[in-house]
Amino acid sequence: MVVMRGGMSATHLLRDPRVLMNLLAHERRQKEQSEDRACPQSDTTLEMRKELAYWILQVCELQHCEEGVFPLAMSYIQICLSLFPVPEDSMRLLGCTCLLLASKMKNEVPLTIATLEAYTGNTVLCHQIREWEPFILKQMRWDLAVIVPHDFLDYMLDRVIFTSDMRSSLRKNAGAYLTLCSADCNLYKFAPSLITVVCIAKAMWDFGLIMPPADDLFACLSSLAETTTDQILACKTEIEGALSRYALEDHTYVNLVF
Structure with missing residues (x-):
């Protein structure tokens, strides 16, 4: 277990709801700032x-x-x-x-x-x-503390994963999908937290942990990301397209539609 300064463990930080709340608040401020930029x-x-x-x-x-x-x-x-x-x-x-x-x-x-x-x-x-x-x-006004989807991954996984072994595998798959999403500029219209929950759902599909229509999972994830099921489904469609385009160029990733 990693221990942070002051005796606080990494596990404790993952389970502290204030961390996720702060990330979401930072994300909202980031979105407001981006709406003022249109070059x-x-x-x-x-x-x-x-x-x-x-x-x-x-x-x-x-x-x-x-x-x-x-x-x-x-x-x-x-x-x-x-x-x-x-x-x-x-x-x-x-x-x-x-x-x-x-x-x-x-x-x-x-x-x-x-x-x-x-x-x-x-x-x-x-x-x-x-x-x-x-x-x-x-x-950039020296503001380099930009929120990206990977920032949410561990905090959200900790709330939906059953065992530590499964968590490691899911994190690897979800992290790979997030990396591919970062390469697609069409996805930047979605909030980082929204992209993260969709990639987590995709990873869970890969391991057969959930099956369509997975309404309960989407309800849980929409609550975590403070979003709606409709927004998750819209993001899901775009991510499927992005992963499919990537598969045409690199066949490492298969079974991309979920």
């Missing part, structure tokens, strides 16, 4: 964003980054694209800088600028990343 992007396409996401995911895997680095970097990118126009030839630079910031937030040992330069084949240079780092920090 049109004339030079970037969904395909470009997808290619950038897969490149960042590869770098994170090769560098053995903590699981929170990739979704946080993608959230930073999404925020930046809503704040200022990014030319097509600057997308990789934006990705490098956001990945650097995310690794500083989540990794015990952050990625180096030289490492990121190398992964671009020197098409993005160290001095460019150094120049963009303070620029992005200023644009």
Whole structure:
């Protein structure tokens, strides 16, 4: 058992309802802030964003980054694209800088600028990343504490899982789905908590723990995420589409519709 400073255990934090309440409150504030941002992007396409996401995911895997680095970097990118126009030839630079910031937030040992330069084949240079780092920090008003779906995973799993062995397997599957969802910019219209409960439901389907229509589970999850069953079903449909699109390119994931 991990013990936090002051004698508080990680298990105690998971079961403290105030933690989940605070995450949801932070999520609501984050949504309100995002509604005030609407910068049109004339030079970037969904395909470009997808290619950038897969490149960042590869770098994170090769560098053995903590699981929170990739979704946080993608959230930073999404925020930046809503704040200022990014030319097509600057997308990789934006990705490098956001990945650097995310690794500083989540990794015990952050990625180096030289490492990121190398992964671009020197098409993005160290001095460019150094120049963009303070620029992005200023644009984001130094607010890097962004809520992502992974932040909710352990707290919500703790309320629906029966055994520790099953919890570990479900967490692995749900975490994998959340990572794939982070790569799809179409899903950023949904709240992180909503995406999390749908991915948990998907993982439970995988293990045969629930069967359609699973109304009781959706009622439980909608209560956890302070949302509605209709919103869960709408998010579920979008996530199924995202996972299916991913399966067309990488056949590692099967049985995607639930």
